[in-house]
Each structure stands twice: as C-alpha cells, then as structure tokens.
Amino acid sequence: MTTVVWWVRRDLRLMDNQALAAALASAGRVVPLFILDPTLLSSSYVGDKRLAFLLQGLHQLDADLRARGGRLVVRRGDPVDELARLLGESGAEAIWAEEDFSPYAQRRDDRVARTLPLHLTPGLTVHPPGAVLKADGAPYTVFTPFSRKWKTLSLPQPGAVLPAPDRIPALADVHSLPIPTEPALPSAVPFPAGQAEAQDRLRAFVGGDNPPIYCYGEMRNRLDMAGTSQLSPYLRFGMLSARQAVVAALSATAAAPDAQARKGAETWLNELIWREFYVNILYHFPDVRRQSFRANLKDIAWENEKAAFTAWCEGKTGYPVVDAAMRQLVQKGWMHNRARMIVASFLVKDLLVDWRWGERWFMQHLVDGDPAANNGGWQWTAGTGTDAAPYFRVFNPILQGKKFDPKGAYVRHWVPALRRVPDKFIHQPWQMPLEVQQKVGCIVGRDYPATIVDHAWARERALAAYAAAKKAFSLPSEMMLNTNQALEEEVNE
DNA sequence: TTTTGAGTTGTTCGA
DNA sequence: GTCGAACAACTCAAA
Numbered sequence: 001m002t003t004v005v006w007w008v009r010r011d012l013r014l015m016d017n018q019a020l021a022a023a024l025a026s027a028g029r030v031v032p033l034f035i036l037d038p039t040l041l042s043s044s045y046v047g048d049k050r051l052a053f054l055l056q057g058l059h060q061l062d063a064d065l066r067a068r069g070g071r072l073v074v075r076r077g078d079p080v081d082e083l084a085r086l087l088g089e090s091g092a093e094a095i096w097a098e099e100d101f102s103p104y105a106q107r108r109d110d111r112v113a114r115t116l117p118l119h120l121t122p123g124l125t126v127h128p129p130g131a132v133l134k135a136d137g138a139p140y141t142v143f144t145p146f147s148r149k150w151k152t153l154s155l156p157q158p159g160a161v162l163p164a165p166d167r168i169p170a171l172a173d174v175h176s177l178p179i180p181t182e183p184a185l186p187s188a189v190p191f192p193a194g195q196a197e198a199q200d201r202l203r204a205f206v207g208g209d210n211p212p213i214y215c216y217g218e219m220r221n222r223l224d225m226a227g228t229s230q231l232s233p234y235l236r237f238g239m240l241s242a243r244q245a246v247v248a249a250l251s252a253t254a255a256a257p258d259a260q261a262r263k264g265a266e267t268w269l270n271e272l273i274w275r276e277f278y279v280n281i282l283y284h285f286p287d288v289r290r291q292s293f294r295a296n297l298k299d300i301a302w303e304n305e306k307a308a309f310t311a312w313c314e315g316k317t318g319y320p321v322v323d324a325a326m327r328q329l330v331q332k333g334w335m336h337n338r339a340r341m342i343v344a345s346f347l348v349k350d351l352l353v354d355w356r357w358g359e360r361w362f363m364q365h366l367v368d369g370d371p372a373a374n375n376g377g378w379q380w381t382a383g384t385g386t387d388a389a390p391y392f393r394v395f396n397p398i399l400q401g402k403k404f405d406p407k408g409a410y411v412r413h414w415v416p417a418l419r420r421v422p423d424k425f426i427h428q429p430w431q432m433p434l435e436v437q438q439k440v441g442c443i444v445g446r447d448y449p450a451t452i453v454d455h456a457w458a459r460e461r462a463l464a465a466y467a468a469a470k471k472a473f474s475l476p477s478e479m480m481l482n483t484n485q486a487l488e489e490e491v492n493e
Numbered sequence: 494t495t496t497t498g499a500g501t502t503g504t505t506c507g508a
Numbered sequence: 509g510t511c512g513a514a515c516a517a518c519t520c521a522a523a
C-alpha cells in the first residue's frame with residue numbers, strides 16, 4: 001500500500017480540498033502534516049491573535065481527522081528538513097499540497113521541489129495567477145478588466161465542491177509534536193476556528209429566505225450594522241475554500257428575487273475577485289511588499305512621527321470613528337472594511353506616516369491578515385498601488401462617521417468615554433460646548449483626547465507632500481530627456 | 494501603432 | 509439641504 005503526505009499550509013479543511021483529494025486518489029494511506037515554520041512564526045508581521053486562530057484551527061483539523069480515523073502530524077523546523085525526515089520515517093512516496101503564491105511560499109516550495117517529490121494543486125484561488133492574463137500575456141494591474149476576464153474563464157458549478165472524505169486512516173507509528181495551545185485565542189476575538197464554523201457562517205450569509213448577501217450592497221458599508229459575511233479569517237486559512245465561496249455567490253446571484261438582491265450577491269462576488277486580484281498582484285509584482293507600486297510615489301516625504309503613530313495604534317487620535325476602529329482591531333482582531341479605509345487614510349494622509357507602518361500594525365493584529373490583500377489595501381489607500389485611489393482622495397473622518405455610523409452606535413460601543421455624547425456631536429466631540437461636556441461626563445482633553453491634528457490642515461499638507469513627490473520624480477526624468485535630445489541633436493549635426 | 498474610453502469605496506465648493 | 513462639477517492628469521486595456 002502506498003503512502004503520501006498531505007502537507008497542510010493555509011488550507012485547514014477537509015471539505016473541498018483538492019490537495020487532500022489528490023493525495024487520497026494517489027495512495028492508500030495519507031499522512032496529514034502541518035509544519036510549524038520558525039521563519040514564519042518569528043516574522044514581525046505575525047501577531048498573537050492570528051497565531052492563536054491558526055493553532056485553534058489545527059486543533060479543529062486534528063479533531064476532524066480523528067473523527068475519520070486519522071490524526072494531524074505536527075512538526076517544527078525547516079520545511080525541507082521536516083518533510084525529508086517524515087518521508088524517511090513513513091515511507092511516503094510523494095507530498096501533496098495546495099499551491100500558495102506569496103513570495104515566501106514560492107521560495108519555500110521551490111526549495112522543497114528541488115529535492116523532494118512535491119505536487120501542488122489549485123485551491124487558494126479559483127483562478128490561479130497566470131490564468132487571468134491580458135491578450136498579450138501580461139498580468140492585469142486594473143481591477144475592472146481583471147474581474148471581467150476572471151468571469152469569462154470557466155467558473156465552478158455547485159457540483160464541483162468536494163465533500164469531506166469519509167475516512168482518512170492514520171499511520172500508527174508516526175511521531176507528532178503536541179499542537180501548541182499558547183497563545184490562546186482571547187475571548188474577545190469572535191472567530192472560533194475550524195471548517196464547521198466556516199460552513200455555519202456561509203450558510204447564515206447565503207442561505208434561507210432573504211439572506212444577508214442580498215442586502216450586502218447596501219449594508220456592507222455600515223459600521224453600525226452586521227452587514228458583512230465575517231468570513232475573511234476562514235478564507236485566510238482555507239477553513240473555507242475560495243471555490244465554495246464563489247459557488248455560493250454565483251448560486252445566490254442566479255436565485256436572486258430582484259435586481260437589488262442580485263446586486264448584493266454580485267458585489268460580494270466582486271469582493272472575492274478582489275481577493276484574487278491582489279494574490280495576482282503580489283505574485284506578478286513581488287516588490288510591492290517593500291515599496292510603492294507606482295514609481296512616481298516611491299519617495300514621499302513622510303513625517304513618520306512616533307507619537308502620532310502611537311496615538312493611532314492606541315485609538316487616541318481624537319477622531320471618534322478612527323479611535324473606535326483602532327480599538328476594535330486590537331480587541332477583536334478584525335476591523336470593518338469601511339473602517340480599514342478610514343483609518344488607513346487617516347494614518348497615511350492626515351498623519352503622513354508611511355503606509356508600511358500601518359500595514360505592519362494591521363498584520364500584527366488582524367486574524368484575517370493576508371500579505372496580498374493587506375498590502376493591496378494599504379497601497380490602494382495610500383494612492384501608491386495598482387489601480388489606486390487618486391492621491392487627492394482624502395477621507396474626512398467626520399463625514400465618514402456621519403455617513404456610515406449616523407447615530408454613533410459604532411463609536412459608542414468601542415469608545416465608552418463618548419457613550420453619553422449627543423448624536424449631534426458624536427463625530428466631533430470637540431465642538432460640544434463646555435457645559436454639555438460637563439453634563440455628559442466627557443471633557444475633551446481629559447476623558448477623551450483632543451484631536452492630534454486638524455483635518456483640513458492635514459489634508460492640504462498631504463496634497464502638498466504627494467505633489468512634491470511626483471514633481472521630484474518627474475524633474476530628473478525631464479532632465480534626462482533633455483540630455484537625450486541634446487545628444488540626438490549633436491548626432492544629427 | 495494609434496486612439497479611445499474608462500477607472501471600488503471621496504471631498505469640497507458654489508449654485 | 510441638494511446637486512453637479514472640479515480636483516489633475518495619467519495610465520491601462522482593448523479595439
């Protein structure tokens with residue numbers, strides 16, 4: 001009887017797992033393996049909440065395997081060494097894994113494949129990067145044409161979603177480390193790990209009469225309502241397959257009772273395509289991890305003031321919607337998408353802090369923190385990325401608060417000091433007359449911070465800094481152009 | 494090769 | 509209070 005290894009990386013599920021299915025189809029016995037990789041675990045981009053979610057996911061996966069006669073083997077070390085050792089111990093002839101496209105994953109898998117029989121299957125995305133290309137073979141750098149092309153490629157049908165295998169027999173004599181229990185998931189983090197929870201959430205989002213997905217178009221921007229799917233952590237670690245999510249979105253679109261419902265389902269599908277778009281961008285342009293995608297905004301004169309950054313991290317900027325969101329992030333390990341844009345715009349444009357500082361802070365706290373999507377989002381907001389927001393688009397934290405948290409419920413939930421502030425002032429408490437401040441027990445500057453920067457002034461400063469960066473970029477190249485012209489003229493003479 | 498239409502998520506100003 | 513235009517060009521994708 002042949003044996004193969006199913007190497008789990010960010011596909012912590014038995015359901016609709018093409019790597020597991022291929023492993024089972026190729027051999028009589030499968031050894032499920034997860035390697036705790038010190039290179040990944042010690043990264044400054046990893047935080048306790050996401051690590052805890054991953055560990056809890058491993059416990060769940062192990063429980064799911066045990067229910068099928070198997071178990072998860074856990075090792076710690078360099079993947080090449082650990083895989084070679086396990087192959088030797090178990091007599092396994094091959095390794096099956098779901099392909100991952102981040103720069104580190106690519107390097108790691110190249111190293112493994114050099115000496116070991118590694119087979120990769122699709123699954124992280126519905127269409128792998130390299131499948132969605134322009135007519136001339138180049139990758140897309142604008143979302144809308146990317147999404148159009150993405151939709152013309154063959155889309156998964158409901159029948160394509162693979163059920164979890166019934167039995168995955170264990171190899172009795174293979175050693176495994178205990179799955180770590182530290183760090184534990186804080187009770188405030190509302191994401192129990194595992195594929196069963198992911199299935200429940202997906203069903204709740206797309207199933208039943210008038211499911212939330214049909215209101216997604218209108219509700220998704222509201223900070224004070226639960227209009228989003230809350231599935232991102234599960235997609236991040238593959239506790240839900242991208243394919244199953246896409247099938248659910250397509251089915252919901254097909255069954256939509258009216259135009260508004262269809263719009264909602266299509267908008268959610270678009271979010272899934274955004275996820276794949278940024279996987280593509282990071283795959284084809286790995287430099288975006290370190291620097292601006294746009295050459296003309298590589299050298300912005302950031303202020304990078306430590307105190308301002310700290311105030312942002314701690315949710316003490318004096319702008320209620322920013323502070324609420326930053327506190328939500330640290331406590332829950334998750335932030336509403338609209339809020340991510342608001343706080344990112346505030347850090348980059350109002351405080352003129354390098355977007356990479358914010359990118360790292362997000363990665364340290366987000367349970368769903370994904371290198372591709374997080375980088376894409378930050379570069380979009382900073383205006384430095386592919387298909388980015390125009391540089392003059394600066395979010396006004398007061399207006400955004402009024403629009404998307406009209407009664408201030410979101411702000412009050414995360415910033416208790418503002419609980420009794422009247423609606424009229426909830427997004428600009430500094431405008432409260434002193435007697436109102438006293439009456440509601442919220443003295444600005446004592447119970448709640450005064451604003452650390454004036455928005456109107458900061459907006460002008462940001463526009464000037466961006467304009468200067470662009471000008472500094474264009475001047476040398478103009479000089480180069482002039483030099484070339486001069487040379488040409490000389491030659492012509 | 495050239496041309497044309499289009500591009501996630503906003504804000505401000507003035508009518 | 510509501511509405512449309514300006515913001516400032518620029519680059520991409522596709523015909």
